[in-house]
Amino acid sequence: MSDVVTFDFHVTSECSQQCAYCWGPQGIAEVDTEMAFAIISKIAEGGSRRIVFTGGDPLQRGDIGLLIRHAAQLDLEVAVSTTGDLLTAPFLAASGGDIDLISLPLDGSTEEVSVRTKEPGHFAVVMAALDLLEGYPEIDVKVATPVTRHNIEDIPDIVELLEHRAGRLPGRLFYNVFQAFPRSMSPDVPWPKLVVEDVAFDALRRQIEGESHGFRINFLDHKTLDKLYVMIFPDGTVTVPVGSEFRNYGPFLEVDDLSELLAGSEFDAPKHQRHSVGWSRSP
Ligand code: SF4
Numbered sequence: 001m002s003d004v005v006t007f008d009f010h011v012t013s014e015c016s017q018q019c020a021y022c023w024g025p026q027g028i029a030e031v032d033t034e035m036a037f038a039i040i041s042k043i044a045e046g047g048s049r050r051i052v053f054t055g056g057d058p059l060q061r062g063d064i065g066l067l068i069r070h071a072a073q074l075d076l077e078v079a080v081s082t083t084g085d086l087l088t089a090p091f092l093a094a095s096g097g098d099i100d101l102i103s104l105p106l107d108g109s110t111e112e113v114s115v116r117t118k119e120p121g122h123f124a125v126v127m128a129a130l131d132l133l134e135g136y137p138e139i140d141v142k143v144a145t146p147v148t149r150h151n152i153e154d155i156p157d158i159v160e161l162l163e164h165r166a167g168r169l170p171g172r173l174f175y176n177v178f179q180a181f182p183r184s185m186s187p188d189v190p191w192p193k194l195v196v197e198d199v200a201f202d203a204l205r206r207q208i209e210g211e212s213h214g215f216r217i218n219f220l221d222h223k224t225l226d227k228l229y230v231m232i233f234p235d236g237t238v239t240v241p242v243g244s245e246f247r248n249y250g251p252f253l254e255v256d257d258l259s260e261l262l263a264g265s266e267f268d269a270p271k272h273q274r275h276s277v278g279w280s281r282s283p
Helices: 035-045 063-074 090-097 122-135 152-168 198-209 258-263 271-278
Strands: 005-012 049-052 077-081 101-105 138-148 173-179 216-220 239-240 243-253
Touching: 005 035, 049 063, 063 090, 090 101, 090 122, 101 122, 122 138, 138 152, 173 198, 173 258, 198 216, 198 258, 216 271
Parallel strands: 005 049, 049 077, 077 101, 101 138, 138 173, 173 216
Antiparallel strands: 239 243
């Protein structure tokens, strides 16, 4: 078993959204299909359990169905983290059988709140995606909200909205509540206008955790989120995000000893492994 239970493969930088707090790669060229296949194979051969296709929006890649199929055929658990804009009935009909979990971002319980950080219409896009996923009992659904100063007061309303949705979804529903993290490839992010203080996020957590809900809610604060991920960037390089930095370790396909590489990074493997228990098909 690899130290890395879950690899986040950011297959593209392309995205329909322009979130100010975006933590994804920006303006980075993509490996071709053949190299993406080789990366997925190496992840599986290394003993990792799960791959998250993310971005940008991974559905912006024309070959995403092929990449998903390749990962599924190698017995990796497959998660797809998408904005939802391109999550269509034809896509799900073609690839739904290869996907274990779909993750959707939701920045508000209404269009009015959502549009503060997402493009107009994104709220309706996510609601339509949740409607579609009602036809896929084998796919778990994760809704994720980056908590910012723009939506912190709206989180209880998102939870209420999801209570209604949970009863309609045939698979499992998870809700991940992130404390937006001040790390971005953009140089001019107005972090003080976005980031909520630890004390405010903890108060929100206590409020929500003090209630009973029909689905699992995970809170991810700054301390949890830091040094948690191993990312493969669109150009095939390995990146470990630490604090405000994206630390890059070169082409993944040229890594001979991943354990050695990670031991020399600040990747927190025990925390990563504990966190990975939060969603899995396996015990
Ligand atoms: S939806 Fe995700 S990848 Fe796209 S801009 Fe927003 S944070 Fe970045």
